[in-house]
Amino acid sequence: MILDRAIARLLPAVPRPVVRLVADRYIAGTELEDAVAVVRELNESGRLATIDVLGEEVRSADEARAFAEAYRGVLATIEREGLRSGVSVKPTALGLALGYELCRENLEAVVRDAAGRGRFVRIDMEDSSTTDDTLRLYRELRGAGLDNVGIVLQAYLRRTLDDVRALAELRPSVRLCKGIYAEPPEVALEDDADVRRSFVAALEALLDARCEVAIATHDEWLIGESLRLVAHARSPAYELQMLLGVRAQRGIELAAAGHRVRVYVPYGRRWYQYSLRRLQENPRIAGYVAADTVGRVLRLRARAR
């Protein structure tokens, strides 16, 4: 834990090329064609994808509109290339911090474009200051008759079970994850066991409400519990989701065992901010990264001998 935190704190001082090396496995590349190549490979191994255009802190309405435009480009490419993929969007990339209406307009344009192409849009969930607005965006899109859109709920938030109950009548498509952002204890559970318990409780409630669930975790215990719950649910609609570069072999095994597996594929020129934010927001990830990087260096050395 201490080492993890130290690594997380030191990251901004680490030269970009080094951060790039560490973050490389988590990101498809800087260009859309990089994401296309990764998604094609995933599809060939029986896995689906959801593409994320990297970028969260947009500074102007024009920039936010450019992101919406980039997503329309991604959707057109997905269709043209016949990829089995949807997209994941962050409200702040579409301008949420600049204004609710700006974001709503951009998001609706993306979701309508996707609907015309028979594709699905997942609205990522960011830090807790955005939760209410993000849920409102989702409700308004559903109210406008758009069904090709889903939400994310974070098991670490104390409010999540209430959100499940409040949303249940809409039978939403929900990606359930633990939650990545640094939140105060009043807002989020801190203990790992509590977060796992909350994840299981939320999943049970979602399955009971006959919602479509995307189980987004690499935690083996949770994968096992989730599959047990799914096996006992009446006509469950579910898939398993993982991040690019994390437990890929496990994803392949789960797909081979007949589960629907989707991989989150981020790409873009803003890889640095994304990588840094991720690593800093959840210091434990720094630990995984460090272990992985040391492992890779050792393997390279062994190969060189």
Ligand SMILES: Cc1cc2nc3c(=O)[nH]c(=O)nc-3n(C[C@H](O)[C@H](O)[C@H](O)COP(=O)(O)OP(=O)(O)OC[C@H]3O[C@@H](n4cnc5c(N)ncnc54)[C@H](O)[C@@H]3O)c2cc1C
């Ligand atoms: C598809 C997908 C979409 C997501 N979308 C959101 C979102 O919209 N909002 C949000 O707040 N969070 C999101 N997350 C992140 C999520 O909240 C967690 O922070 C993240 O998945 C790590 O939690 P875990 O459940 O995998 O469990 P952990 O206990 O963190 O990890 C379990 C195991 O997985 C491996 N592992 C996990 N992460 C890494 C890593 N980076 N590198 C190497 N190994 C690793 C390790 O072996 C670890 O022991 C998403 C996650 C996924 C999989």
